[in-house]
Amino acid sequence: MNDQTYTPPSIVLATIALALATFMQVLDSTIANVALPTIAGNLGVSSEQSTWIITSFAVCNAIALPLTGWLSRRIGELKLFIISVSLFTLTSFLCGIATSMPELITFRALQGFFAGPMFPMCQTLLLAIFPSIKRGAALALIAMVTVVAPIVGPITGGWITDNYSWPWIFFINIPIGIFCCVVVWEQLKDRVETTAKMPIDYIGIALLVLGVGLLQVVLDLGNNKDWFESTQIVIMSIISVIALISFVIWELTEKNPIVDLYLFRDRNYTFGTIALVLSYAAFFAINIILPQWLQLYMGYTSIWAGLAAAPMGVLPLILAPLVGKYAHKSDLRLLASISFVVIGISCFLRANFNTFVDFASVAEVQLFMGIGIAFMFMPLTTIFLSNLKGHQIADASGLTTFLRVLGASFASSLTTWFWNRRADYHHATLTEHVSNYQLGAMDYLDKMGGATQLNLASVNNIVTQQSYMMSMNDYFYMLGCLFFVLIGLIWFAKGPFIKPAGTTAAPAGH
Secondary structure, eight states, rough: OOOSSSOOOHHHHHHHHHHHHHHHHHHHHTTTGGGHHHHHHHOOOHHHHHHHHHHHHHHHHHHHHHGGGHHHHOHHHHHEEEEEEHHHHHHHHHHHOOHHHHHHHHHHHHHHHHHHHHHHHHHHHHHHHHHHHHHHHHHHHHHHHHHHHHHHHHHHHHHHHHHHHTTTHTTTTHHHHHHHHHHHHHHHHHSSSOOOOOOOOOOHHHHHHHHHHHHHHHHHHHTTGGGGHHHHHHHHHHHHHHHHHHHHHHHHHHHHSSSSSSGGGGGHHHHHHHHHHHHHHHHHHHHHHHHHHHHHHSOHHHHHHHHHHGGGGGHHHHHHHHHHHHHHOHHHHHHHHHHEEEEHHHHHHHTTOOTTTTHHHHHHHHHHHHHHHHHHHHHHHHHHHOOOOOOOHHHHHHHHHHHHHHHHHHHHHHHHHHHHHHHHHHOOOOOSSSSSSOHHHHHHHHHHHHSSSHHHHHHHHHHHHHHHHHHHHHHHHHHHHHHHHHHHHHTTTTSSSSOOOOOOOOOOOO
């Protein structure tokens, strides 16, 4: 990417199209989740087999992301964006017309791979068309889309599946994809780009595919396979670790590496990326455990669970433009710290929830958390990109997005594991109080009509509900503590993070 800003004929149109492409890609990573039971039923497969619709997308997306920087240098950022969006749109159509599960899984895998470069390229091209003093606004826009799309995804997926049919969750990408390709090409086709015909790092690619692919499969299937009790999970984990260690060693010594790991020599990139990955993983964990708890143990439908979670996207929509406009006048470490404090407090508030909590109380905490979300993504992204220039921005954006997605996968697996394990612990503890020697328990059973099998089953259901409630409280307390730890971490980055107009950032060390 050239250091000089390119001004398209209509910066508004170009921005809208790039933001829509980002929205479409992020939306598609969550929209299919709620439709899995319907898809499984229509295609005549088990619910366990249907999870490969999600796993195949995640695996190939994780493999493609680290390759983004290398691909952008080889074929150009605009061409990579157009090719990615075009093929993503085509594979969305193929997913919609799939008539069997193998077909759908294959097309979803391809869709995930082509989705990989979309977010980093949207970010890179947005930064290219905004002057340095206004890049905060561009990053704030991307941040807003990143927050809103995962909220809209499950609600939209549920509504489309209930009112139309599951193929439409893929077909809706077609008009958006065509619009984005046409508009972005027309607006940016005259922008000068420098490409380089570099040798292909075949060994690096092979180690990346093997290591990342198996790691993503382990994370997606670990809970169902009872983790390391499964020989299959153990073998895949060992191969993945060996491949990833070999990949790191190879890339650090290879003359033309597929992934530029030397980016981590830059202090701001390192601490900014660590803070972003951990905070996003924790944010993702909140979005996993809260809707599940509402649906499984509080009697909410998927739509109402989505509506209870949705208020967290309201304030980012309002505040993101203001953050983008005025952030350059503030210390971005302070803005990130405010974000972590607010989200941490929201976690502690949820840690005090009980089974009598109402819809309004859940929604109010989500709304409050939105203040923190509005101040999180843009400052952290600006911090990790602050010392980078040229092709390093595409490299860094692809690598950080990969780590962010991987962090979300870890969060998803660990959230389910922790929630179930702590619930088992609390269940065992609570059942100790249901015995002939506990007067309270005996009085309760007497009021129900005695210790019949039906009444004991009812008591067990109550104990289970309370166990998962207490487990969720534990998890939110832990997440709250993590956000407060991140406050200290982000201050290891060194300002200034937004350079005055007319200056360029210094390159990261190599």
